[in-house]
Amino acid sequence: MHLQNHDYDFAADALFLDFDNTLVDFAPLPESVVVPPDLITSLQYLQQAASGALAIVSGRPLTQIDHFLAPLRLPAAGVHGAERRSADGRMTQLPVPDIERLLMYLQPLAAQHAGLLLEVKRGALALHYRRAPHLEQICVQAMSEALAHEPGFALLRGSMVVEAKAADISKGDAIAAFMNEAPFAGRRPLFIGDDITDEAGFAWVQSPSAGGLGIKVGPGPSLARARIANPAAVRSMLAQVLEQQR
Incomplete structure (x- = not known):
């Protein structure tokens, strides 16, 4: 189904966002993505409206996420969950194999x-x-x-x-860890992502115990129950929700 306004309440839900091809458009090189200034503003105010329950869940390292979203320093999971910063700033680094x-x-x-x-x-x-x-x-x-x-x-x-x-680390596990902590605990999780790396997140948030919603960006098969066209549509939706909250 295509995403409708009644599918979410960002003031009451916990919002998890992939970064590449979800918040920002695809670029020729990972370091050349462009972050529109109004996206920073939207994320800042949406996090406040959600009482802090907004996090980035990305395959990028946390250092890159922080670089692109500066001056924001949001709760975030990097490298698909291998590293995670809680809302209180506490860092968790899971054991990983040698590359x-x-x-x-x-x-x-x-x-x-x-x-x-x-x-x-x-x-x-x-x-x-x-x-x-x-x-x-x-x-x-x-x-x-x-x-x-x-x-x-x-x-x-x-x-x-x-x-x-x-192999034993996933975005689904990272979202589950956030949902066990304040300010995410007790809310309905929403996860917006674009490709196969996000499917584990969709599966977790839509599990009966979580009761949430996965939102797939762009075409292609997916477990997500809702869909949105492209990153520009995601940014427009976030800006629209911000206006409604105001």
């Missing part, structure tokens, strides 16, 4: 093709082919072969990226 052997395996491929980018994270390694979409199958195959020799990782397909992440 060194994966990096050694994939570096020659990235060096061979100028359009490829290897992004090193804590316990995760992302191979971006945004500037070389014709190399998608080569990248997927190389990552699959690398992971065949490295236990403890799971392969994730994202928007022009294939990523190895800790």
